[in-house]
Amino acid sequence: MSADNLPRSDIHAHRILILDFGAQYTQLIARRVRESGVYCEILPWDVTDAEVREFGAKGIILSGGPESVTDTKGPTAPQAVFQSGVPVLGICYGMQTMAAQLGGRVTAGTHREFGYAQVTSSAPCKLFDGLFDHKDGQGRPLLDVWMSHGDKVDELPPGFVAVGFTNSVPLAAMADESRHYYAVQFHPEVTHTLQGEKILERFVREICGCEARWSPGNIITDSIARVREQVGRDNVLLGLSGGVDSSVVGALLHRAIGDQLTCVFVDHGLLRQGEGDQVMETFAQHMGVRVIRVNAEERFLTALKGEVDPERKRKIIGRLFVEVFEEEAAKLQGIRWLAQGTIYPDVIESAGSRTGKAHVIKSHHNVGGLPEKMNLKLCEPLRELFKDEVRKLGVELGLPREMVYRHPFPGPGLGVRILGEVTKQYADLLRKADTIFLDELRKHDLYDRTSQAFAVFLPVRSVAVMGDGRRYDYVIALRAVETIDFMTARWSRLPYEFLDLVARRICNEVDGISRVTYDISGKPPATIEWE
Numbered sequence: 001m002s003a004d005n006l007p008r009s010d011i012h013a014h015r016i017l018i019l020d021f022g023a024q025y026t027q028l029i030a031r032r033v034r035e036s037g038v039y040c041e042i043l044p045w046d047v048t049d050a051e052v053r054e055f056g057a058k059g060i061i062l063s064g065g066p067e068s069v070t071d072t073k074g075p076t077a078p079q080a081v082f083q084s085g086v087p088v089l090g091i092c093y094g095m096q097t098m099a100a101q102l103g104g105r106v107t108a109g110t111h112r113e114f115g116y117a118q119v120t121s122s123a124p125c126k127l128f129d130g131l132f133d134h135k136d137g138q139g140r141p142l143l144d145v146w147m148s149h150g151d152k153v154d155e156l157p158p159g160f161v162a163v164g165f166t167n168s169v170p171l172a173a174m175a176d177e178s179r180h181y182y183a184v185q186f187h188p189e190v191t192h193t194l195q196g197e198k199i200l201e202r203f204v205r206e207i208c209g210c211e212a213r214w215s216p217g218n219i220i221t222d223s224i225a226r227v228r229e230q231v232g233r234d235n236v237l238l239g240l241s242g243g244v245d246s247s248v249v250g251a252l253l254h255r256a257i258g259d260q261l262t263c264v265f266v267d268h269g270l271l272r273q274g275e276g277d278q279v280m281e282t283f284a285q286h287m288g289v290r291v292i293r294v295n296a297e298e299r300f301l302t303a304l305k306g307e308v309d310p311e312r313k314r315k316i317i318g319r320l321f322v323e324v325f326e327e328e329a330a331k332l333q334g335i336r337w338l339a340q341g342t343i344y345p346d347v348i349e350s351a352g353s354r355t356g357k358a359h360v361i362k363s364h365h366n367v368g369g370l371p372e373k374m375n376l377k378l379c380e381p382l383r384e385l386f387k388d389e390v391r392k393l394g395v396e397l398g399l400p401r402e403m404v405y406r407h408p409f410p411g412p413g414l415g416v417r418i419l420g421e422v423t424k425q426y427a428d429l430l431r432k433a434d435t436i437f438l439d440e441l442r443k444h445d446l447y448d449r450t451s452q453a454f455a456v457f458l459p460v461r462s463v464a465v466m467g468d469g470r471r472y473d474y475v476i477a478l479r480a481v482e483t484i485d486f487m488t489a490r491w492s493r494l495p496y497e498f499l500d501l502v503a504r505r506i507c508n509e510v511d512g513i514s515r516v517t518y519d520i521s522g523k524p525p526a527t528i529e530w531e
């Protein structure tokens with residue numbers, strides 16, 4: 001039987017609970033679980049026993065985390081985890097706390113082990129069966145993994161056996177198969193652990209017995225039901241940018257609540273060339289939804305005048321967006337909700353995650369940049385999804401390909417691509433340079449081979465010589481990256497001839513620019529945007 005079109009209660013019946021101990025990668029665990037077709041949720045480690053029982057998971061995963069089990073105040077898993085009778089998988093910190101809580105011993109390591117390691121199988125185990133994909137000199141099965149820890153388990157809890165070791169960790173994996181407890185010191189959720197995805201799939205599908213019911217079709221059914229439940233008969237205002245995320249939310253809400261939806265597109269003067277008209281055209285053509293366009297260039301530029309600090313710029317833009325949304329809402333009847341295309345990276349980088357203790361990297365305008373007091377309640381159906389998952393939904397919802405596969409464009413727009421103070425003069429120069437770069441990428445069939453590409457305006461001047469005359473002009477940096485989830489990225493190896501062509505066109509055609517550089521930083525350490 002097809003797993004699509006199941007009733008909502010059935011989509012969720014086969015579910016996994018992930019307890020978050022503050023790891024950088026908790027969301028990646030969630031992604032891997034969902035990629036294997038199983039619904040999951042993340043809750044903080046300090047949920048109550050009752051909450052664990054009520055959740056009704058078919059299996060529980062304990063994430064990694066920055067704390068140490070050897071610290072008496074280190075976080076622990078609720079007892080209900082080990083009393084629920086369902087399979088449990090501990091990852092890194094999760095393994096360490098499992099060991100300590102079940103009667104084993106963890107000691108503080110003297111040096112951290114970070115990065116690549118090889119695990120050798122020391123006993124058969126259902127979690128890895130057949131997944132150790134090559135052999136060492138003595139014919140013992142090996143697994144390539146990625147580690148990030150200081151502490152280690154040095155005494156097994158009663159009932160457990162060691163199932164894998166590395167050169168530096170004698171207990172790199174352990175299991176008590178009679179109770180369905182499994183634990184690994186390495187991180188199966190990161191792509192560098194080559195068989196990691198299969199290990200997690202093995203855990204949720206075979207060991208926990210979950211069926212693959214979390215398909216794009218079912219996610220849509222589920223989101224539609226959730227939105228209807230959330231907003232009832234209220235009217236909803238969607239901040240629509242024409243970008244992938246808000247377009248997908250638009251299509252979803254249109255299906256869920258029909259004409260209770262009105263969209264507002266804000267032209268803040270920091271959009272790319274021709275973008276405003278293009279967005280309005282596309283939406284009139286493809287979506288049949290009501291879109292109001294608000295021209296607010298002067299308002300945004302005035303508010304940004306003199307401001308050079310990236311975080312303060314983001315907050316100003318976030319606040320103005322909401323002011324505009326609220327003003328538009330007040331002109332309409334019965335609007336109680338503001339819908340946004342917020343996705344998970346926006347949340348985690350703004351440290352807005354409900355469960356984690358991650359650092360603020362930058363305040364995305366739609367999360368950390370929101371004002372503290374808002375009259376409208378938020379409706380964000382994509383808040384827990386990654387970009388590639390959102391794209392799959394877009395395709396399933398029937399949005400045109402060129403919309404679903406557009407490069408993302410940040411809400412603050414050129415406001416975070418003009419370093420320091422934003423002025424109309426800088427925005428106009430940047431728009432011209434950016435258009436040339438993107439045009440050439442499309443012409444050379446490179447647009448789809450990069451995940452995001454754009455120009456950045458640097459408000460520093462350098463000396464140039466043009467037509468025998470001295471120039472003292474601004475600088476443009478080109479940025480192009482390849483990434484799947486926008487959490488990490490690699491700079492695109494664009495051909496030199498191509499870069500040469502773009503740089504020449506920019507200097508020739510954009511009066512005011514006489515130097516072009518190419519950004520060759522990855523993320524980390526550099527973020528994708530410059531501010």
Ligand SMILES: Nc1ncnc2c1ncn2[C@@H]1O[C@H](COP(=O)(O)OP(=O)(O)OP(=O)(O)O)[C@@H](O)[C@H]1O
Pocket residue numbers: 238239240241242243244245246247264265266267268339340341342346366406407408409410411412
């Ligand atoms: N110009 C705008 N007008 C109205 N709402 C906007 C605008 N720019 C951004 N938003 C709101 O902020 C949200 C977050 O912006 P973000 O750029 O992350 O998403 P997006 O524009 O929908 O998709 P993409 O990541 O592909 O650009 C949007 O989903 C939308 O709700």
Ligand SMILES: O=c1[nH]c(=O)c2[nH+]cn([C@@H]3O[C@H](COP(=O)(O)O)[C@@H](O)[C@H]3O)c2[nH]1
Pocket residue numbers: 314345346349362363364365366408409410411412452486523526527528529530531
């Ligand atoms: O809507 C947005 N509002 C923001 O404030 C914002 N800041 C960054 N981005 C986009 O997020 C992705 C990751 O960007 P960074 O590596 O620069 O954090 C990239 O795709 C960025 O373009 C934003 N999107």
Ligand SMILES: NC(=O)CC[C@H](N)C(=O)O
Pocket residue numbers: 023063064065066067068069091092093094148149150151152
């Ligand atoms: N990545 C982790 O979960 C690390 C666990 C623990 N903080 C350690 O250093 O060993």
Ligand SMILES: [Mg+2]
Pocket residue numbers: 241243244408409410411
């Ligand atoms: Mg956008």
